[in-house]
Amino acid sequence: MSETNDKGRRSFLAAVSTGWALFTAASVAGLGMCVRFLFPNDTFEPATKFKVGYPADFAASNEGVVDKRYKTRGIWIVRTLDGFFVLSTVCTHLGCTPNWLEAEKKFKCPCHGSGFYSSGINFEGPAPRPLERFKVSLAADGQLEIDKGKKYQQEKGQWDDPESFLKMEYSV
Ligand code: FES
Incomplete structure (x- = not known):
């Protein structure tokens, strides 16, 4: 080669x-x-825990002022004279999103007409149970912190859980 x-x-x-x-x-x-x-x-996945501002940012009333600012994140924040609780925006009938009607002081579901008080308790229409609540607490920086990973159902007695309600007297 x-x-x-x-x-x-x-x-x-x-x-x-x-x-x-x-x-x-x-x-x-x-x-x-x-x-x-x-x-x-x-x-x-969207974060289940998020902050929503300082307690002073929320108006209060005896039956509860419904704050709609975080509806797109699936919650309503309700401020009573005693503290805060957070409601899920999912109707317990078939999962539609109700609207808060300020004049009538109720959540009204557009799908089949279920109604809920500001407490989340159902009182009209086919919804079989109250709206669910999420955990609300005070973060280290003083803001309200919501945890949608933890939910509480009234019919199971879970609204008695201290994490389902943040005690905080309203002062002007
Ligand atoms: S889904 Fe709300 S009333 Fe049916």
């Missing part, structure tokens, strides 16, 4: 080896990305 042929064969083999090495590296990198895609760090 001539020296020229031998050189050509060696450079061909070197090119093939380099090609395989690059292909293997790209495959491993691609596989790694697929595995990362299957197990992402972030779940993109």
